[in-house]
Amino acid sequence: MKKKVHLGIFGLGTVGTGVVELLLKRKQMVGDCQVVLEKVAVRHKRKKRAVSLPSSLLTTSPEDILRDPKIDTVIEVMGGVNPAREIILEALRRRKNVVTANKALLARAGSEIFKEAMENDCYLGVRASNIASYRLIESLSFSPSRISKLVGVFNGTCNYILTEMERKEEDFSTVLGRAQKMGYTERDPSDDVDGYDTAHKLIVLLGLSLGYFPPLGSILVEGIRNISPLDVIFARELGYRIKLLAIAKIQGNDLEARVHPALLPRDRGLARLEGIENGIELRDEVGLEIGMQAPGAGKYPTATAILEDLICVARGRKLAFPSDKKKLSLRGMGGIETQYYLRLSALDEAGVLGKISCVLGEHGISIKSVLQKGRDEKKRKSVPLIMLTHEAREENLQKALKRMEKLPVVKEKPVLMRVEEGIF
Secondary structure, three states: OOOEEEEEEEOOOHHHHHHHHHHHHOOOEEOOEEEEEEEEEOOOOOOOOOOOOOHHHEEOOOHHHHOOOOOOEEEEOOOOOOOHHHHHHHHHHOOOEEEEOOHHHHHHHHHHHHHHHHHOOOOEEOHHHOHHHHHHHHHHHHOOOOEEEEEEEOOHHHHHHHHHHHHHOOOHHHHHHHHHHOOOOOOOOHHHHOOHHHHHHHHHHHHHHHOOOOOHHHOEEOOOOOOOHHHHHHHHHOOEEEEEEEEEEEEOOEEEEEEEEEEEEOOOOHHHOOOOEEEEEEEEOOOOEEEEEEEOOOHHHHHHHHHHHHHHHHOOOOOOOOOOOOOOEEOOHHHOEEEEEEEEEEEOOOOHHHHHHHHHHHOOOOEEEEEEOOOOHHHOOEEEEEEEEOOEEHHHHHHHHHHHHOOOOEOOOOEEEEEOOOOO
16 A cells, blocks of 8 residues: 655745646656645735646645644745744644755754654654755764765855856856846845855754754855955966855864855866856765765755655654764854965055065965966056965964055955865
8 A cells, every 4th residue: 555645835936836746747646655735825825826726725824734634744845934933843743744945944943843853753854955965964864973074065046156257257246147037046145145045054964964053143154245256267377266165074072164155176076066056075074975966956956855855754764863962062263274365456566465474474374375467457556466375273364364454555455265175
């Protein structure tokens, strides 16, 4: 006898529509499991939609799904933190399995939601919260070995923008406008380009692998708005590509977690990602390394990940969540050590490099290489000065930058990006 899943869906936007379309296309069969769509909660029943459903399946009341004893599994694809949080928690309290793509909610309330799922012996499916690594999510949850390093490119919008800025030497705003026209970003792209979408995904992955969801406000999150075509060109000349990275490192009970643009050597795995491609690289505490790449989120990739979780539900898969939680201490950015890329607009006169080098040297920062370009005629006597440092401590670098800003020979606020090696 085939296993049946009686399903309620919250939300019929882009992803919800994708789920329903795939279910209808497969005649409500997912693998060897039959999925019976019982109800779909929407805001407006009469709204014109891309998928046609009988009116009897639609409801504007979440209670019609939550209180229905026949419905054993719910999919939440409405987005946002509230009321999605209350709906998921109530579904779990009523012992309904939950599948969600809501990375923003999981990043903010993941501990609470997983705790509720464990206490009520419910399956909580989160594969769709990170398309780039959802095939690794289960292995992260079940692995007896903790990760020691994670590096990821998790946002297709940002990767597309950075790829096009390099390929066509266009500025950020121009490429962002094209990305919006092509449907690669939301109407408001802030979460994407300011790094928060990437940060949400990083927090969820850390929660699944470590049992600890670091508070969003406690990790560095920088986006790509301030990256100039000059930076992309100079990075290329130096043998690098710029990527928006999610980075986590664990040493003992110390956790380092951050999201920011970084220079990656052009021959490294993640540096080769083009357009909307995403990818992840992992190293565990015994040295095993694994990586994968996948398309960025979209209607059908996300819907497919959700259907894979439905198969797990139908087959009676239990929730996997790290039980041996060690208390982790989140390391502040000041203690981070890495290499740095600096771009300064400096006067084109003798002795400038010496003055800047002196400031760096006084803070224990040595220079690895320097690029000095011709005069910027629009800014008259100023020229771009690009430096790569050897590995240095973040707090020392930030102190040096504050001093450099005050030098009369430096005409604009310096641009800083970190340099990373990746794993592969």
